[in-house]
Amino acid sequence: MGKKKYKLKIDRERCKGCLFCAEACPLKALSISDDVNGRGLKYVVLSSPEKCTKCGLCVVMCPDCAIEIVEEE
């Protein structure tokens, strides 16, 4: 049995672009998008996925449960 892999899943429709997650990220892997979501708000994207260690601090800070850490399929 191999080691399980996890990934960061960002729901762009839930995100309101407050950037609390990007501020909390110790490796600055998150940034704001160029386009907008269905509600007309800019949303956060994982701009440097190679930096992300899935520490979960962005999940702790998210007011809208837009970021989740899930097992990779």
Add this chain to the structure above:
Amino acid sequence: MGKTYTRPNSMKDVLTHYCPGCGHGMVHRIICEVIDELDVRETTIAVAPVGCAVLAYDYWNFDTTEAAHGRTPAVATGIKRIHPDKLVFTYQGDGDLAAIGTAETIHAGNRGENISIIFVNNGVYGMTGGQMAPTTILGQITATSPYSRRSEKEGFPLKIMEMMAVLPGVTYLERTMLTSPKEVIKTKKAIKRSFKRQLDKKGFSMVEILSPCPTYWGLSPLESIKRIENEVVATYPVGVIKEDK
């Protein structure tokens, strides 16, 4: 199943109506995480306030009722006396708890009702347009204090927690803030301790959470959390204010 970090089961899969950067969403999620961890979703009764969080029952997947403005601790008292084995907590803002509901809050604490109060303090009336609240700090500009709050005209900010600390019926008081992951985790610990104390029948407990209101502070969400760290904490120091054994 491996460990994953996802939306708590007690939180419904709906979008909230809160502004970007509002602290309510975070506190809602923290409460739901604590309820999931204590495994009390089926035996919890929450009382929602009047204020921005008035629609909290749309977001929580446990029994929630609604009280008249400020009367939330009185309604919770009645529920707790009928259902002493249920977890009963109120969720209130500063306009609800510290202005119109001062009497209910103080007397519920003085009677030592075995309930928990989650007090979200952002220093303004968010629902009605950012008017001055009793908890607005000195020097803050709001819709009804355009020259900023001055002690000689509008009085001093009301420190509810320090007032409650002198009442013998109150057993646990803690003030926390939502400025960084560390502080959010401390908030979660405080809420968990408050709920656990209630389940152990230790009496009245209250957690005050300093929360940002970017819309009516006229700041960006990130500037708002900096403002809490730099200005609001000077008036409302964080930490455990009272803890009885």
